[in-house]
Amino acid sequence: MTNTLFRNCHALVPGERGEPTLARNQDIVVRGNRITAIRPTGQAPEPDLDIIEAHQQLAMPGLINTHSHVPMVLFRGLAEDVPIERWFNEFIWPLESNLSEEAVYWGMQLGLIEMIEGGVTTVADHYFFMDQAARAVQDVGTRAHLGWAVFGSRGHKALEESADFAQRWNGGADGRITTCMAPHAPYTCDDDFLRASVEHAKRLGLGIHIHAAEDMNQTRASLERRNMTPIQVLDETGVLSVPTIIAHGCGLMPEDIERLSRYRDHVGIAHAPKTYLKLAMGLTPIPALRRAGIPVGLATDGAVSNNTLDILESLRLMAMLQKHDARNPEVLPIPEALDIATRGSAAVLGMGDRLGQLAPGFLADIILVDTSGAHWQPPHNLAAGLVYSARASDVRTVMVDGRVIMRDRRLLTLDKARVLAEVARHMEHLARRVPEARIQVYKP
Numbered sequence: 201m202t203n204t205l206f207r208n209c210h211a212l213v214p215g216e217r218g219e220p221t222l223a224r225n226q227d228i229v230v231r232g233n234r235i236t237a238i239r240p241t242g243q244a245p246e247p248d249l250d251i252i253e254a255h256q257q258l259a260m261p262g263l264i265n266t267h268s269h270v271p272m273v274l275f276r277g278l279a280e281d282v283p284i285e286r287w288f289n290e291f292i293w294p295l296e297s298n299l300s301e302e303a304v305y306w307g308m309q310l311g312l313i314e315m316i317e318g319g320v321t322t323v324a325d326h327y328f329f330m331d332q333a334a335r336a337v338q339d340v341g342t343r344a345h346l347g348w349a350v351f352g353s354r355g356h357k358a359l360e361e362s363a364d365f366a367q368r369w370n371g372g373a374d375g376r377i378t379t380c381m382a383p384h385a386p387y388t389c390d391d392d393f394l395r396a397s398v399e400h401a402k403r404l405g406l407g408i409h410i411h412a413a414e415d416m417n418q419t420r421a422s423l424e425r426r427n428m429t430p431i432q433v434l435d436e437t438g439v440l441s442v443p444t445i446i447a448h449g450c451g452l453m454p455e456d457i458e459r460l461s462r463y464r465d466h467v468g469i470a471h472a473p474k475t476y477l478k479l480a481m482g483l484t485p486i487p488a489l490r491r492a493g494i495p496v497g498l499a500t501d502g503a504v505s506n507n508t509l510d511i512l513e514s515l516r517l518m519a520m521l522q523k524h525d526a527r528n529p530e531v532l533p534i535p536e537a538l539d540i541a542t543r544g545s546a547a548v549l550g551m552g553d554r555l556g557q558l559a560p561g562f563l564a565d566i567i568l569v570d571t572s573g574a575h576w577q578p579p580h581n582l583a584a585g586l587v588y589s590a591r592a593s594d595v596r597t598v599m600v601d602g603r604v605i606m607r608d609r610r611l612l613t614l615d616k617a618r619v620l621a622e623v624a625r626h627m628e629h630l631a632r633r634v635p636e637a638r639i640q641v642y643k644p
Contacts, residue, residue, distance in 0.1 A: 201249045204230040208241045209254035209568065212261070212538070213558050220260075220589075222583055226260055226360050233602035237560055250269050255566055257596060258434040260584055261556050262321025262565030263511045264545035267409070267447040268469030269327045269349075270509070271299075271307030272502035273314065274630050276625065283413070284479045287495035288642035290635050292504060297330070297637040298375055298630045304329040306622040313616055314509045316342065317609070318592030321600045322550055323498075324445055324470065326382050330365050339372040341605045341613045343565065345445075345549050347382025347409040351640045352389035356396060359383075363400040370406065376601055378549075380445070385411040386433040387418060389408070394437035407443030407466070407550060410434070415481040418644040419451035430454040433633040443550045445470055447499065449489075457485070458462040461492040468548030469493035471540075473517040475505040479523060483525050486518070486532065486540070495552075497545030509623040510592045515541050517613040519587055537587050566587070568597040 206228040215221035229237040229249065245251060279291035304327070315323060325333060330348040337344040346369065348362040353465075360366040366379035367469025381404075383389040383397040401408050413419050413429040422430050431452065434440050440463045447470040452460075460467055471484045489496050499516045500506045519537040523529050554563050569590060576585045576594075596605040605613045 202230070202374055202603075203248050204564075204602070204604070205229075205245050205249040205251045206254050206259055206566065206568065207245070209257055209259040210299045210571075211259045212583075212586075213238060213240060218543060219535050220542055220583075225256070226259070228558065228566065229257055230566070230599070230602050233564055235558060235560055235562050235566075238558060252568075252597060252607070257568040257570050258578050258586070259558060259566055259568055260586070260602060261542050261558055262567050262598065263319045263541065264497060264549065264555065265320050265323040265509065266445060266468070266497035266545050266548045267472060267499035268311070268323050268509065269500060270311035270315075270323060270325045271304045271333060272325055273311045273509070274303060274307040274626065276485045276507060277296040277501045278590070278631060278633070284481065285642055287479060287505070288640075291633065291640060293638035293640050293642070294633045294635045295630065297634070297639050299328055301329045301332045303630060305332035305336055306619060306626065307564050308333045309340065309614065310623050311340055311503070311509055312336060312340045313611065313614055313619060314354055315511075316340075316606050316611065316614075317595065318510045318512060319595035319598060320509065320511050320552075321565040321567065321598060322549070322555060324409060326447075330586070331369070333379055334369045334372060337377055339613070341376075341603055342600050343376045345378045345380060345409070347380040349382045349384055350389075352383050352393040353640060354586035356393070359393065359396055359626065363404065366400075366406055367404050370404070371427050374601070380407045380409045382409045384640075385414070385429045386422065388612040388640060389593035391433070391437050394433070395441055397562060398442060399439040407445070408439055409445040409447075410439065411448065411452035412446050413456065414448050416451040421481055421644045423458065423582055423626045429453055429456055431459055435459055438469055443467070445548055447501070448476070448481070448601055450476055451488075452485055457488050457492050457494065460489075460494050464493045464495065466550065468497060469538070470497055470499040470548060471514075471518060472501035472506065473514055474507075475501040475519075475536055478505055478516070483521055486522050487526070489538070496540050498541050498550035509635065511541070512586075512590050512592055515586075516588055518543050534583050534587050538583060563600055566599045567595055570594045570596045578639045634643075
């Protein structure tokens, strides 16, 4: 593995309390897959370092997508301008009946291309045919936290197959792949199924990635049917007793936040604001979650409800929507928004001790962002630029686990033209929509 020096960058480094702070004119030294030093530019480089001239680009931790369905890029644009019930029942779940292992492999590669080009180095993915997703991650060189999604209607045999996948791939790709159990949601998995998921997670020493309280309608339906919120269901079935990623939490009640605070050391919320706008779902109550010490991370969700896998877009929308919702421009200031995008997202994945910060000892997942574009000028405040001005196309160089996988916008581990051709080959079949063939029914 090459040892690397990023020379003369502006670096987003931890401040006195760990919050992201800008340090100008820095060199970052990477040995193996770890950051070993961050120091002012000017020191003579050691002879064994491969030098990447940053030219005062902004270096920051690789972005983390805390909840997605990456191969869903295969259906981008096929479910537009419909409410969530129709979105599931008439579009998504019928379309997903067309999936194959081969299509998922190429869809995962297409999604990884989009994320690499936008600075995402780690994704928590919750989908189907996950052996192929894992194989794509292994081939491409990114980092991923993978769970094979299962519905209760598929029975315990499907749950066992999901557990087998998790056991087979945990620690795979030289440690870049971690896994989890992935029951879909409390409204598609009964209590026995959720308890069985927890048993598998505990047996394997893993966590759970699940949708819950996605909007207030789901919470009201759960209260009417069971006199319990979805978060209470997760607590009663033991889900919250293991490390858990909860997507999306737009239907959280105040008592849910108090309940989640008891598990804040290992339970976090994945926040995907563009999906909430498109499907009119409401918003995750981020300030209240943060006050309770519950980790919140950024997410895109799938490309059918978001249309992009652009975390910088999610960052900008998150900051502005929370201000708008509170009618208070002081809510979620720039340092806090960047903290969610870096340390917060790492904490949601249970990786806060090794990802989300540019600091010695942390894994070398690093991106360089070009700030020379007109939309950054004049560069009075680079932190503000990251939140409110940056575009995915500003990301120039991407390193994962000490290995450069994109340099000056050139992908080094992927044949982009072939991936696009393979995806195009599957388009016609994937776009067939037969509602009677849907894989699940949405009825919270």
